[in-house]
Amino acid sequence: xxxxxxxxxxxxxxxxxxEEMKKxxxxxxxxxxxxxxxxxxxxxxxxxxxxxxxxxxxxxxxSDYPENxxxxxxxxxxxxxxxxxxxxxxxxxxxx
Numbered sequence: 782x783x784x785x786x787x788x789x790x791x792x793x794x795x796x797x798x799x800e801e802m803k804k805x806x807x808x809x810x811x812x813x814x815x816x817x818x819x820x821x822x823x824x825x826x827x828x829x830x831x832x833x834x835x836x837x838x839x840x841x842x843x844s845d846y847p848e849n850x851x852x853x854x855x856x857x858x859x860x861x862x863x864x865x866x867x868x869x870x871x872x873x874x875x876x877x
Contacts, residue, residue, distance in 0.1 A: 782807060782808065782860055782875075783807075783808040783809070783810055783860060784802060784807055784808070784809055784810070784857055784858065784859060784860070784871075784875070785809070785810045785811075785812060785857070785858040786798060786799065786802070786809055786810070786811050786812070786855050786856070786857055786858075787812045787814060787820075787823070787824050787827060787854060787855065787856040787858070788811070788812070788813070788814065788854040788855035788856065789813055789814055789815050789854060790813065791815070792852070792854050792855065794854070794855055794868065795854055795855040797868065798855050798857065798868050798871075799811065801868065801872065805872075805875075807875065812824070814854065824854070824856075827856060827864070828853055831856075831864050833856070833864045833865065833866050834853050834866070837850070837851055837852075837853040837866075853866060855868070857871040859871065859874060859875065
């Protein structure tokens with residue numbers, strides 16, 4: 782089983798989920814959104830199109846977004862295509 786994680790090594794939540802997947806012996810395909818334009822565009826496509834980002838898109842419209850809004854990483858994409866922004870939900874889905 783291989784899980785794709787879209788994120789950045791600068792993000793504490795991304796580092797945490799990578800460590801958790803390693804502990805659980807889950808193979809990871811890590812997409813670093815700051816590595817190249819292709820990876821950044823892939824993240825932006827997910828953010829604009831996927832339902833799991835609906836709240837993030839709403840936050841981005843608020844004037845305090847730069848200070849208080851979430852970027853929406855890590856995004857965990859399971860082998861069946863389900864996408865999660867919450868680590869606990871992703872792990873529960875993996876174990877189900």
